[in-house]
Amino acid sequence: MTDLPIKPLDTRKWEALALHEMHRFYTDYETHAVEGESKPRVIGAPFFYRNPAAETGILLIHGFMATPEEVREWADSLYSKGYTVYAPRLAGHGTSAMDLAGRTVADWMDSVDRGHAILKECCQKIVVAGFSTGAGLALAQALFKPEAFQSVISVSAPLKFKSLSTSGVEALDDWNRLCRTLGLKWLTKELVTNHADNPQINYLKCPIAGLVQVKALMKQVWKALPTLAIPALIIQGKGDPKVKDTSGPKLFARIGHSHTSYQEIPFHLHGIVRGPIAETVFQETLRFIVHHAQDESDYHQ
8 A cells, every 4th residue: 555645844833933932922922021130132032943843842941930941951951953943932921920920721721832833833842841830831832732742751740839938829829819800909919029040031030820820730730641642751940948748759650651750850949951950851852752763652552
């Protein structure tokens, strides 16, 4: 039987989609940027590294209160190995903390969906990967549309936070909404200080409403995780001051199929995808991508 020809990919479409995403960011920045708070536009912009010869594209998702710049070193590493990489900007990021306060998990998933649409137009296979909240979104993407991805990589997904203050954010968010409804906005506490690993990238104020959305995302992921149908790599920072060390092992154990790998990386900061420590992450993720590209036919038999 003769193999059917592969439909040519429409390069004009991915270009148009990528330009549209950049325009979306510029519009949001003009609308929501705050003088003295917002970072330069170049920090918040989505970016696209296209290798015309690449069969596989990597959809690389940044974390909460960060921007695509957070995963640029990771993207540089993957691109240098011959992959195409797209790093979407999650809605509400790269602009201002109050912009982020009005965004939801659905908004972030839409951002990732649009990034996937770009890669789909120029790559035959796609791996979805992310750091921190971006890791939670990567797992959600893999769970809810597994046919779209070859595999998924989760680095320091925030299943459980270490800070006791995060346990009451839902109640505080309810209080804030009640006060706004009653016209008592001066009684609200919408933002709290963020002790950022990368202050040149991250917001320095954390929206309470956004934390509620992160926790809601991870609850969705946890509930659905036993149904994950594609290979997964779970990486956890050991000694992470923000995410509990048990988060990674619990995610790994809940997946429950043999095509899941777990790696633990000791470090004293949450951010392990930038700086010298990141090389260990990059090596582990590259090894996983290459291995499962080779094993894909066996896995799906």
